[in-house]
Amino acid sequence: MTTSLAQWLAAQNVAPELASVVASMAAASAEIAAVLRLAPIAGQTGLAGHTNVQGEAQKELDVVSNDIVLKHLSANANVSILVSEELDEAVHMENQGRYMVATDPLDGSSNLDVNVTVGTIFSVLGVDPTKPDLLQKGSAQLAAGYAAYGPATSLVLTFGTGTSVFTLDGSGQFVLTLDGVKVPVASGEYAINTARERFWDKPTQAYVTENVAGETGAAGKRYNMRWVGSMVADIHRILMRGGIFLYPLDSETVSKGGRLRLLYEANPMALLVEAAGGKSTTGHERILDVQPTGIHQRVPVILGSAEEVSRVEAFYAKA
């Protein structure tokens, strides 16, 4: 007996209006998956010819994915606000719904040309449509999720307690394939862009140096390193088999506050990882406790297996 996403959502103890917002993001993800699958044939892997508010070159598929999300959410009467990596300003919808969505419509898009896993990340918050608060802490999120467009399209969801995985079937429906994901507490795998080592802060350098020393160093065990360069793919691996993901503050990104964005990358991933028993931190505080100051704000991101995140926290506490 399989459980469809619609059946699973109906069985959750959440408002039907909130469930409908998640269902809209699932429908958008299924449509994006279909576009990505055929993009090389349609010649759609190139640049769009403009830059987004972050100063990054937009790919055509960044724009297409953003438009698909916008289309699905505009059609949902429960959504009044959309914040997107690809849009300078928040979109105030015609609908006066009580929910806001923050999204990275296509995460890891630099991997599109090489057919490596990319994804869609989203966060759902409650708002008063007459005076919406766009700058709520991650701990206020009502739901979060991502779609990973890999060999299979996975949709990973949480309403804050428990993390579940769905897989897109041949008819365009998501089917429950794993309920109650548990991030292993201990792991010997870490993910960080080591080409940035000379820019890292001291705690990150000390942590990675210990991992590289493996069983001959203070960590006393051997480590392995993996870095896809798509946050969605790296976090999906960590949710499935443990590990730690680090994009710390470094001397090159310090003026911007970090590399990854708080509202639509760090917060939803932190909620998903914590709901699965993992931990998240900026090095100094829990990601979900960071007070946002702007919709495109960046933060340092460290999350994954509890034991590894605690080791990194200990290096920050000592520094």
Ligand SMILES: O=P(O)(O)OC[C@H]1O[C@](O)(COP(=O)(O)O)[C@@H](O)[C@@H]1O
């Ligand atoms: O290029 P780097 O420094 O390895 O950074 C990779 C990180 O940047 C990102 O690609 C940023 O996301 P976008 O592709 O949505 O801008 C993450 O997915 C990834 O973890």
Ligand SMILES: [Mg+2]
């Ligand atoms: Mg991204």
Ligand SMILES: [Mg+2]
């Ligand atoms: Mg993106």
